[in-house]
Amino acid sequence: MGNADYVYPSTNVECAHRVAIPPPQPFLKSLKNSLKETFFPDDPLRQFKNQPPSRKLKLGLQYIFPIFEWGPRYNLEFLKSDLVAGITIASLAIPQGISYARLANLPPILGLYSSFIPPLVYAMMGSSRDLAVGTVAVASLLTASMLGNEVNANENPTLYLHLAFTSTFFAGLFQAALGFLRLGFIVDFLSHATIVGFMAGAATVVCLQQLKGILGLDHFTHGTDLISVMRSVFTQTHKWRWESAVLGFVFLFYLLLARYSSKRRPKLFWISAMAPLTSVILGSLFVYLTHAEKNGVQVIGELKKGLNPPSIMDLAFGSPYLTTTIRTGIVTGVIALAEGIAVGRSFAMFKNYHIDGNKEMIAFGMMNVVGSCTSCYLTTGPFSRSAVNFNAGCKTAASNIVMALAVMITLLFLTPLFHYTPLVVLSSIIIAAMLGLINYEEAIHLWHLDKFDFLVCMGAYVGVVFGSVEIGLVIAVALSVLRLLLFVARPRTLVLGNIPNSMIYRSVHQYPNANNVPGILILEIDAPIYFANASYLRERISRWIDEEEDRLKTSGESSLQYVILDMGAVGNIDTSGISMLEEVKKTVDRRGLKLVLANPGGEVMKKLNKSKLIELIGQEWIYLTVGEAVGACNYMLHTCKPKNESETWSNNV
Known part of the structure; x- marks a missing residue:
């Protein structure tokens, strides 16, 4: 994919926003919220809140026997x-x-x-x-x-x-x-x-x-x-x-x-x-x-x-x-x-x-x-x-x-x-x-x-x-x-490119006019990361890197410097997923590359923080959007900063 029409995002690093880590919640409260969302997504008890006992009794009867709800209005x-x-x-x-x-x-x-x-x-x-x-x-x-x-x-x-x-x-x-x-969600397994x-x-x-x-x-x-x-x-x-x-x-x-x-004439x-x-x-x-x-x-x-x-x-x-x-x-x-x-x-x-x-x-x-x-x-x-x-x-x-x-x-x-x-x-x-x-x-x-x-x-x-x-x-x-x-075990990973004259990044397969960013490989992970897909994702990311480096060598373009993982679709991550990211970090380090994360969600950030993976990656390499991540990487490339040194960059941010 050519890059002639690529418009570099802003390299003003002071405009970059760090991804916030949600405040910690007590385990019991977190478990309660999780169970509530799983088994009571419609919150059936909300109508009983702040109601007098007589009203609660009436609402309870109407909930169990809906005839008491529509019966009084019957005409x-x-x-x-x-x-x-x-x-x-x-x-x-x-x-x-x-x-x-x-x-x-x-x-x-x-x-x-x-x-x-x-x-x-x-x-x-x-x-x-x-x-x-x-x-x-x-x-x-x-x-x-x-x-x-x-x-x-x-x-x-x-x-x-x-x-x-x-x-x-x-x-x-x-x-x-x-x-x-x-x-009731059990019945949903019948597609x-x-x-x-x-x-x-x-x-x-x-x-x-x-x-x-x-x-x-x-x-x-x-x-x-x-x-x-x-x-x-x-x-x-x-x-x-x-x-x-x-x-x-x-x-x-x-x-x-x-x-x-009857089908020909519904009446x-x-x-x-x-x-x-x-x-x-x-x-x-x-x-x-x-x-x-x-x-x-x-x-x-x-x-x-x-x-x-x-x-x-x-x-x-x-x-x-x-x-x-x-x-x-x-x-x-x-x-x-x-x-x-x-x-x-x-x-x-x-x-x-x-x-x-x-x-x-x-x-x-x-x-x-x-x-x-x-x-x-x-x-x-x-x-x-x-x-x-x-x-x-x-x-x-x-x-x-x-x-x-x-x-x-x-x-x-x-x-x-x-x-x-x-x-x-x-x-x-x-x-x-x-x-x-x-x-x-x-x-x-x-x-x-x-x-x-x-x-x-x-x-x-x-x-x-x-x-x-x-x-x-x-x-x-x-x-x-x-x-x-199969959806869980083999999630999609997509290479993203820049839509010309915009700050939008989309799949280069879906949008042929999307341009690769010089020196940067942007990958989107399209599913939560669990034990069932962690090994596959690790191997797939490595293959993407190999394929991108081979493509750059063949085309004579500038060498690969950064790997950005767009994690906007990663709703959750378990310990196997954390281990996978640690191994990916080691892999890109051995290749002399830099790993950058974009748009990780709240649950993912909590796990990254507790596992100390944020410290390993460096919080200065975690961004809210792919655009900000690309802008930061381009700033480093155009100031000719060695990509393995991040202290000055951290101070600037």
Whole structure:
């Protein structure tokens, strides 16, 4: 890089500013501030400061039960909007609830139970206005997969049911614990690319599982991978029932057509929302009038009337499968949290309000704990139902209460009407819902934007489809953590140059017109310095120096005299990083060069001061900006001062 256009910064050394060392803090105070920033970044207790006891009690109730905050402001206009939204999502929740319960290998009635009690709990404790609570396909599939590996739902349905309640209890306990302990950042390890790939893979697996219902098969594989499903399908070609297949594809076409119409014209969202319920009604009428159940079309059968029976005594804490239920609860709980919080934040962004992630975890946890004691299995905030709730114009979480009341009426009076509902219609409803989760457009976007994120996405997808849901999840998380570790272990170091006619220094790779400063190598370290990257940074800095000296020899320019490290992006440094800087100092000294630091932060300066490294480098060689550091080095170069002598320079400063 040439230097013809380089403008030398001011060499007035009296204008240079020294980097201040923050005043020392007691260890306990420093630890308290660090923990507070880690676990309480939103400072939830600030609203309680300087308040009388009665006000603190009221604020405490509003914090735990947000319904006490928005309830007093509730009016007739809100009720009208929430009533329409609640009835609309109930029409979607009822058929989806029955379908997803069957996907989890649970009695269909549990899907209705799970759409009654949990929404009531969330309406009191949740902070999202748009989230519609209910069962979800991915969690249902995970439940069936993880519990089904230990207990066959067909051979021992009672034990399987009790294990499902127990895993739901542990999922709720885990979710609530994350919220109470302010550990919500754990969910952030599921990156966007991970969720896209995992959801698409799970949706593909769920669709494949529905081939059992579409083809009217009685026996089907318990495996979820593509090979097992295809083997199970094509080894039973003689058992395929064309009547069931025709009926399934007809209703699938109707559901997809309804969704397409709603997408083309958002005001017609209710067509897509009502399509599952109308499919159930039309399918039931068809079977009832034609007696299709006698010709190979399987039906739900009897659903008993009545509200949720208590199940607290069914929790299998003494079961030999307790470890399995805990593992299932934690895995499904994390997936449900990731989906629910992501959906809630998305719609909150549209309406410009804030939801508290930790409060949401507590709300999800409590509704699943209560649900496990009232014959419900895992629930969260599914995207499809929440999107319908949002488009229907909901104003508050009261739409969940309306939905729950509609489900309650169904449980009390309407369950016999579902007797003739064909299972193939439920399979069609699930497939139509799952196709929306295969977001191939986002995968293409990831490919163009970030190849590694695309790899994470496809790793999750392939792991789910060709392995299992658990394998896919492990692969996705492992790849995400690997990327995080690579960012930490291999931070970027950039050579900076001067933007012509300015005091600005930027990467010569990003800005080709940036000029190298004669006799000075400016390096930017773009990450905190820890034990994981200290050795790499030491070697990389040495290589930069070698490459710069070789370049100067080849071009015949003046020899290298100074190495400036821009540490503006180094937020922190540990003892390994301090040792690394000491070794770099020794290396540049052996080469006859001078090490200069620019813009070290407060935490870094505290560590440098305590380690006596400031004395080793010389405080006169630490500057606030790269511009001041370059100006000081140029002053020394142009006054022909030997670069290893600094006493007079120190006195001048």
